[in-house]
Amino acid sequence: MRLKPHQIEVIRRAVADLAGDDAQVSLFGSRTNDNARGGDIDLLVEIPHPVEESAWLIARIAGRISHRLGGQKIDVVLSAPNLKRFPIHDEAKKQGVAL
Amino acid sequence: MNISRTKLPRLQFLARIVRKEIRHLRLTNQRLFPDAFTPEKAGQLETDVELAERVDAFVSRFGRLQDTVGDKLLPRYLDAVGEATGPAIDNLNRAEKLGLIGSAELWITLRDLRNEMIHEQLLKHKTRILSKLWERIGVQRIDIILKHRNTPLKAIHRAAKKTGIRL
Numbered sequence: 001m002r003l004k005p006h007q008i009e010v011i012r013r014a015v016a017d018l019a020g021d022d023a024q025v026s027l028f029g030s031r032t033n034d035n036a037r038g039g040d041i042d043l044l045v046e047i048p049h050p051v052e053e054s055a056w057l058i059a060r061i062a063g064r065i066s067h068r069l070g071g072q073k074i075d076v077v078l079s080a081p082n083l084k085r086f087p088i089h090d091e092a093k094k095q096g097v098a099l
Numbered sequence: 100m101n102i103s104r105t106k107l108p109r110l111q112f113l114a115r116i117v118r119k120e121i122r123h124l125r126l127t128n129q130r131l132f133p134d135a136f137t138p139e140k141a142g143q144l145e146t147d148v149e150l151a152e153r154v155d156a157f158v159s160r161f162g163r164l165q166d167t168v169g170d171k172l173l174p175r176y177l178d179a180v181g182e183a184t185g186p187a188i189d190n191l192n193r194a195e196k197l198g199l200i201g202s203a204e205l206w207i208t209l210r211d212l213r214n215e216m217i218h219e220q221l222l223k224h225k226t227r228i229l230s231k232l233w234e235r236i237g238v239q240r241i242d243i244i245l246k247h248r249n250t251p252l253k254a255i256h257r258a259a260k261k262t263g264i265r266l
Contacts, residue, residue, distance in 0.1 A: 063208025
């Protein structure tokens with residue numbers, strides 16, 4: 001996994017503050033590959049209860065992390081009981097490394 | 100603030116473009132949101148072609164204005180008034196400190212929301228969120244930002260530049 005402790009801390013804090021303490025965040029995508037370089041930070045955020053305004057929540061999480069990590073590109077995939085599930089969710093879950 | 104003579108024409112040119120883009124956005128805004136944008140209205144999007152086109156126009160005009168202000172006007176403005184310019188995030192933070200924009204984080208969030216909506220191509224969702232957005236931040240706030248000529252750069256541009264291969 002290619003994330004620094006400081007980055008992990010920023011990510012966990014932002015997810016807890018915006019999505020709640022019961023939200024779980026995992027890293028997936030190219031950053032899980034130690035041999036790759038650079039790249040977006042792909043995050044799967046799993047929330048165990050229904051969420052409203054999911055697109056706004058996704059943008060807020062991505063925006064806050066991006067801002068605090070100096071403009072780093074962040075992609076967030078959100079999973080919640082009331083949201084439609086797509087193949088990307090399964091793929092993210094399969095690759096996901098819990099943070 | 101002193102603006103260098105040689106940099107003024109380009110800045111004035113950009114200001115004209117931004118003013119035009121603001122007019123266009125306002126027009127779509129008035130046409131799209133004369134009243135609250137309800138879930139019922141969002142439900143009509145699949146059948147009401149004209150309404151769907153208006154929503155599309157709003158989203159793309161909003162995006163164009165944010166890009167022009169953030170990627171073009173802000174760096175040039177900072178440069179013209181003798182401020183250091185750098186990566187988009189630095190320009191945004193600088194703009195926030197100077198009081199040109201309310202919040203660099205909100206600016207990035209709005210851009211991410213836009214990308215999210217375009218990415219998802221979920222018109223229904225798009226409009227619902229957009230109307231919520233206006234309720235939340237209000238047209239006023241965005242107006243203020245524009246008048247003060249704030250400018251942010253996009254993170255995606257940096258990433259693209261970093262990995263990009265020139266063709």
